Amino acid sequence: MNIFQQFYKSLYSPETIAKFRFQKIGKTILYIFFFMLIATIPPSWLFGSSIQSFFTQTETHLQETFPDFSIENGVLLSDLEEPLILEENGEFIIFDSTGELTPSDVADYDPAFALLEREALIVADGVYQSFNYQDIALNITRDSAIDLVESVGGILPLLIGLLIVFMYLFATGMKFIGIFTLSFVALLMRRRRGVKVTYAQCWTLAAYTATLPTILLALFDTLALNVPYSFTIYWIIAFIMLYLVFNKIPQPKMREEQSEDK
Incomplete structure (x- = not known):
C-alpha cells in the first residue's frame, strides 16, 4: 500500500490502521x-494570500492615502489633525499621529495595522503586537518608507515561502510531540x-491515528470555522x-490448559 492509500485509509478505517x-x-x-x-x-495558501493582499494595500495607502509623515526620535509626525481609519475587505489600516488612539482602542479593530504616535x-x-519606534531606533519619512516597501515587494514571494516552510516545520515538530503523547x-x-504490541508499534499506531483529527482541524481553519474547544x-x-x-488488534490465543494426570 502506497503512502496515498495509507493516508486515505487512515481517515476512516481503524482496521487498516x-x-x-x-x-x-x-x-x-x-x-x-x-x-x-x-x-x-x-x-499556508491563505496565509500567503493574506500577506500579499495586506502588503499590496499598505503600499497603495502609503502612496495614495497617507499624508506626508516622518518618524523622528520615536515619534510619528504629520499635519493630520484627527486619526485616519481605513477599511478594505474587512481589514483596517489606521494612521494616527495625534496621540488620540491608544493600543486598546486599536485592538477593537480586527484585523488591523496601525501607525500610532x-x-x-x-x-x-483579538491579540495585538506593538513595536515601539524608539526601541527599534526607527527614523523614516514617507518617501523612504515607500522605497522600502517597494524593495521588500521584490523579495516578498521568497519571504512568504520561507515563512511557510518555517510554519510547516514547526507544525510538524509539534505533531511529533503530540504523537509521542x-x-x-x-x-x-x-x-x-x-494485546502483544511493542512501544514502537504503539508509536506507529498513534501516528496514523492522528491523521483524522489533524485533517479535520486543518479543514476548520481553511473554512474559517470558529469551532470552540x-x-x-x-x-x-x-x-x-x-x-x-x-x-x-487480535488478542493472543489463550493457551490450552494442560490436562491433569491421567
Whole structure:
C-alpha cells in the first residue's frame, strides 16, 4: 500500500490502521511529514494570500492615502489633525499621529495595522503586537518608507515561502510531540486490552491515528470555522480512533490448559 492509500485509509478505517503496526519506523516518520504537508497546504495558501493582499494595500495607502509623515526620535509626525481609519475587505489600516488612539482602542479593530504616535501595532484574532519606534531606533519619512516597501515587494514571494516552510516545520515538530503523547495512551490501552504490541508499534499506531483529527482541524481553519474547544475535540477524536484501532488488534490465543494426570 502506497503512502496515498495509507493516508486515505487512515481517515476512516481503524482496521487498516491496526495492520500498519508491523511497518518500519522510517516509513511512519515519512508518512507524518507527508500528511502534515497536506494539512498545512490550505492554511499556508491563505496565509500567503493574506500577506500579499495586506502588503499590496499598505503600499497603495502609503502612496495614495497617507499624508506626508516622518518618524523622528520615536515619534510619528504629520499635519493630520484627527486619526485616519481605513477599511478594505474587512481589514483596517489606521494612521494616527495625534496621540488620540491608544493600543486598546486599536485592538477593537480586527484585523488591523496601525501607525500610532509612538508605536506601530498589528492586530489579529483579538491579540495585538506593538513595536515601539524608539526601541527599534526607527527614523523614516514617507518617501523612504515607500522605497522600502517597494524593495521588500521584490523579495516578498521568497519571504512568504520561507515563512511557510518555517510554519510547516514547526507544525510538524509539534505533531511529533503530540504523537509521542498519544503513544503513551496507546501503551495504557495495550495493557487494558492485553494485546502483544511493542512501544514502537504503539508509536506507529498513534501516528496514523492522528491523521483524522489533524485533517479535520486543518479543514476548520481553511473554512474559517470558529469551532470552540477545538483542542479538546482533537484529542477526543484521537482517543476514540485509537480505541477503535486497538479493538481491531487480535488478542493472543489463550493457551490450552494442560490436562491433569491421567
